[in-house]
Amino acid sequence: MGQFLMNTRIHTGESSLEEIARLGIRKAYIICDPFMEKCGRAQELAAMLQKMGTEIQIFSEVVPDPSIEVVAKAIQGMKELGPDGIIALGGGSAIDTAKAAGHLYGSMNGGARPLLAAVPTTSGTGSEVTSFAVISDTKAQVKYALRDQALVPDAAFLDPRLTLSVPPAVTADTGMDVLTHGLEAYVSVKADDFTDACAEKSIRLVWEYLERAVLDGSDMEAREHMHNASCLAGIAFSNASLGICHSMAHALGACFHIPHGRSNALLLPHVIAYNAGLEESGENEALLRYQTIAEMLGIGGGTPKAAVHGLIRHIRNLMKRIRIPAYVTELSVESETFVAAIPEMTEKALKDNCTATNPRVPAREELEYLYKKLCKGGSV
Known part of the structure; x- marks a missing residue:
């Protein structure tokens, strides 16, 4: 029930x-x-x-x-x-x-x-x-x-x-947080028709209005739709919960004091690839759910995996346009220091409440592998 x-x-x-x-x-x-x-x-x-x-x-x-x-x-x-x-x-x-x-x-x-x-x-x-x-x-x-x-x-x-007075960088970070909320709620093991409706609408709004809000902070239409998108995504994940992108972001932010939305953005492409099983043979439910989102956003692909690869590519392109980095090493974090912290961050992420509703049950070494991708040279 x-x-x-x-x-x-x-x-x-x-x-x-x-x-x-x-x-x-x-x-x-x-x-x-x-x-x-x-x-x-x-x-x-x-x-x-x-x-x-x-x-x-x-x-x-x-x-x-x-x-x-x-x-x-x-x-x-x-x-x-x-x-x-x-x-x-x-x-x-x-x-x-x-x-x-x-x-x-x-x-x-x-x-x-x-x-x-x-x-x-x-x-x-x-x-x-x-x-x-x-x-x-x-x-x-x-x-x-x-x-x-x-x-x-x-x-x-x-x-x-x-x-209206929120700076572009903060608008970008918080907007990526909204996108992550919508996507994680959509593939959560607790997702249903009601949470899907809110998640889908929030993702559509972010896709259409986030870049506008970042480039022109006085764009009231973009600001209003992003405010509504944030709330809709909140309704979705309050009921469906989230996943390992947030679990890992909580640990990453606590350890290196990276803003929460930016932490999510860094991890999101890698988590999508992991949940969808893009590096493995066969298909899973999360893959098909991400494919649905890709198609909703007009991102085509001949196969489910091609569509999800396209979704990841478009997310990365959006991040570039709104000036969000792809690696922790672009945030004045030394590679050696980051790698040394991975075991502790992984332990915290495994214990995080959000991990329980992720579509895949992660092993310790899998989360460590995802963290390592945040160092340049380990991209999706």
């Missing part, structure tokens, strides 16, 4: 953020990174709520790859305010911090989590609608992928105006 859960009320389009005042929050705890406060976005949001008589406290200590320590600080601030609403403003790091802190705060107060609203300012993680949160242990250099339905926000506000 399957199930498809969609617990978040989604507000879309320009000016959708103005609807946040209708939530009826009396005490709002806004969680964001320092830039959101410095540029005035947090204050603008606070002003909207204050017009309705809402008491506001801003927590602006969110960091990339949110840590256990930051989550603990956020909880302490909640204890002081006693909020009935938590608002996450920012990218995946802010939203994941709010999810984890809100859930733990609720558990400390009889299990009643305050209302959680997410206001994404990047188009990438889809965290505004998912049951996932990724929290880092900086001492152990491990990223923990948490999953619980209690983490799903109650409301999301997809206002594309908030993404």
Whole structure:
């Protein structure tokens, strides 16, 4: 028996953020990174709520790859305010911090989590609608992928105006994260008709609008469609989960501090080839699923493997056009240092929750082989 859960009320389009005042929050705890406060976005949001008589406290200590320590600080601030609403403003790091802190705060107060609203300012993680949160242990250099339905926000506000100032490199990285979410959800062992619909649409939108958004950040049409694509992919993988591209990216990012979307992009062509069995004889279900995506995108091929080779080639070409490198050695990572870290990263990836829903069950040596391809000379 399957199930498809969609617990978040989604507000879309320009000016959708103005609807946040209708939530009826009396005490709002806004969680964001320092830039959101410095540029005035947090204050603008606070002003909207204050017009309705809402008491506001801003927590602006969110960091990339949110840590256990930051989550603990956020909880302490909640204890002081006693909020009935938590608002996450920012990218995946802010939203994941709010999810984890809100859930733990609720558990400390009889299990009643305050209302959680997410206001994404990047188009990438889809965290505004998912049951996932990724929290880092900086001492152990491990990223923990948490999953619980209690983490799903109650409301999301997809206002594309908030993404207009996102730099091209970040737009590219987060956009590749969306593409990876869609593709991994589509070939997941838990995929179904409902998740497929969301995954397919998100992939189409990324294919059409990501490059436009990177080349012209003021392209509002591209920004809006990428914001929607991110959310749709989030709905897909929140129900179908992900695969080893994310498992390996979590370990890679934690070890070398490479942005999550870029980590996924580096690994994606290699993971597709592995899952599809392109270096082996015969066909498998993942191969045929990737073929369906290739054909949907207008990428032909006389055979399933030819179509998937074409899909990989087009993904690599897209990465070149939006200036995402193909190798870790292009990111100031020394080959020797990277190779030395492969056993530890592999161990972490095998234990990652996302590995369980990958279409192929990987052996340790297979993940090590995929990691080695990130050094120049080991391409697909």
